[in-house]
Amino acid sequence: MHTVRQISNRIIVLLLAGTFLLSCDRQKSMRGYDYIPDMVYSRAYDTYSQNPNFTDSMTMRVPVSGTVPIGFTPFRYTIDSVSRAKAGNELVNPYLPTEDVLARGKLMFTTFCIGCHGSHGKGDGQLFSSGLYPLKPRDISAGPTARLKDGQIYHTITLGFGSMMPHSAQIRPEDRWKLVLYVRELQKETQGARDTIPSGGKSK
Numbered sequence: 001m002h003t004v005r006q007i008s009n010r011i012i013v014l015l016l017a018g019t020f021l022l023s024c025d026r027q028k029s030m031r032g033y034d035y036i037p038d039m040v041y042s043r044a045y046d047t048y049s050q051n052p053n054f055t056d057s058m059t060m061r062v063p064v065s066g067t068v069p070i071g072f073t074p075f076r077y078t079i080d081s082v083s084r085a086k087a088g089n090e091l092v093n094p095y096l097p098t099e100d101v102l103a104r105g106k107l108m109f110t111t112f113c114i115g116c117h118g119s120h121g122k123g124d125g126q127l128f129s130s131g132l133y134p135l136k137p138r139d140i141s142a143g144p145t146a147r148l149k150d151g152q153i154y155h156t157i158t159l160g161f162g163s164m165m166p167h168s169a170q171i172r173p174e175d176r177w178k179l180v181l182y183v184r185e186l187q188k189e190t191q192g193a194r195d196t197i198p199s200g201g202k203s204k
Ligand code: HEC
Pocket: 109, 112, 113, 114, 115, 116, 117, 133, 135, 136, 137, 138, 140, 144, 145, 148, 153, 156, 157, 161, 162, 163, 164, 165, 167, 179, 183
């Protein structure tokens, strides 16, 4: 004879087992229970869903040509040397070499340039000296690079130069200008060192 208590215990066990089995059947992406279905099943087309209203079936639309994002300054130069010279003549560095500006420029240099150009810009970075990168990076601390205008160095960072890759995706415009000023510091440092080299013992 089963008592009422035993029967109700069995019912509870069966219910629990049933719930367990049903929940096993569920997929992770299904919650099984929709709270506010209007929000769960969007009436609008989802970003990546197919869309019968457009001939290309895509919901995401390409911005109207010529659209410029807020805060973005278009760079109207091309990679050729004529355009590089033009950038040199037209672009003006909006920053002055203050302590903060140079600190930021140095951070950019040590993050993105030091590997190839080396800590003093001599073109002897770890990537090159270890043999991992085969192309000799330029010595940007002196010589022709020291004679480049700010806009030309900015152009180089933005679009790349010869075998050097562009860095416009990694470095923001304002940081590129600060970096240009830091490159100038490296050039001053080299110039200073050169000026203090005693010339072949004549000084005695
Ligand atoms: C992967 C290595 C590499 C990295 C990283 C790199 N460069 Fe270069 N850079 C080169 C090479 C190689 C050249 C020479 C390209 C050529 O002559 O074809 C060069 C050339 C230059 C020039 C042109 C020099 C001239 O006289 O015209 C400048 C300026 C310059 N790099 C600055 C930078 C700055 C600033 C950074 C950091 C944002 C940087 N480079 C990052 C490899 C690199």
